[in-house]
């Protein structure tokens with residue numbers, strides 16, 4: 001039987017970023033198995049924000065975790081670009097979330113104050129502030145801001161990327177450093193053996209592995225059930241729409257609307273819980289469009305050329321799951337929404353944790369066990 005020191009199941013952004021960290025940590029022979037299910041193209045179908053603002057409003061540890069990840073983003077991107085030659089199209093221009101009406105504006109302002117205090121306890125800054133409608137309009141002088149916008153929550157310290165190029169670059173860096181990527185390998189079963197090794201059975205043969213990382217998104221539960229483990233995730237559909245190209249008028253991404261360097265507008269930020277299929281719906285698209293047009297009226301004039309849905313891996317509290325199996329500490333599970341924003345931490349902090357080399361203080365907080373009540 002072929003063997004590996006670490007096998008990762010799932011080659012989306014979580015599995016690939018973990019793989020990169022593992023090879024950099026000298027984990028030995030690392031394999032990624034990825035069956036590339038068309039219904040599980042989360043890492044190829046997301047909005048591309050590298051973002052911390054607004055995350056963890058009721059979960060301070062998660063808020064700090066997101067802030068830590070975002071601080072690592074520019075250096076992470078720079079390093080990937082240098083090593084692989086991919087242009088991730090990172091624009092570190094800041095980001096905004098629009099408030100429609102005074103009530104929403106005030107509630108954003110209040111949440112900023114809370115999160116500033118939470119982050120300060122850890123010596124982390126929380127550089128977010130409210131801008132009036134006029135201040136925001138001055139920041140985006142080439143596009144008219146809708147009359148319904150009261151103002152925005154804004155930080156200069158986040159941005160957006162091309163998620164497809166990110167995935168390609170992370171996989172490329174991983175392979176350049178010796179990691180092996182086995183596409184079209186469907187993992188059917190994970191079997192812990194006596195003596196501690198784990199057999200990973202794929203459609204193309206079995207592998208004896210020292211450690212296993214399950215990062216298979218919604219495919220993870222199928223593998224965990226025979227190991228008597230319930231992964232606390234549920235499907236949440238998000239829909240996105242893509243416009244024809246237009247001259248570059250918006251350089252700051254807003255939570256539900258961004259313009260890419262080639263001029264394309266992308267709108268989206270819908271959330272539909274417990275949606276098991278990734279189709280778009282007319283009502284979903286209408287909602288996205290009307291929101292985006294309230295924000296920037298020019299969007300009503302563009303042709304919209306593509307749309308898609310993708311199924312988020314959502315946890316009950318929205319924060320990630322990083323956990324080891326109670327009976328098999330050499331099997332770890334990663335399940336996370338915001339895996340793009342958190343990618344630098346998956347590489348720098350989760351990989352050493354998988355190897356048992358170091359344990360960041362926050363990780364225990366993100367255990368799957370927190371939902372076993």
Ligand SMILES: Cc1cc2nc3c(=O)[nH]c(=O)nc-3n(C[C@H](O)[C@H](O)[C@H](O)COP(=O)(O)OP(=O)(O)OC[C@H]3O[C@@H](n4cnc5c(N)ncnc54)[C@H](O)[C@@H]3O)c2cc1C
Nearest residue numbers: 010012014035037043047049187217219238338339340341
């Ligand atoms: C509409 C939308 C917008 C989003 N916007 C953002 C954003 O702006 N910023 C952000 O940070 N996040 C965003 N996200 C979330 C982000 O896309 C996900 O957190 C991330 O892609 C999850 O990556 P993953 O690697 O964990 O899972 P996946 O990308 O689902 O990867 C899992 C992989 O495992 C494979 N697999 C499954 N079962 C098996 C098996 N048995 N054997 C082998 N392989 C298997 C799957 O085929 C898949 O390739 C968004 C999500 C959606 C839906």
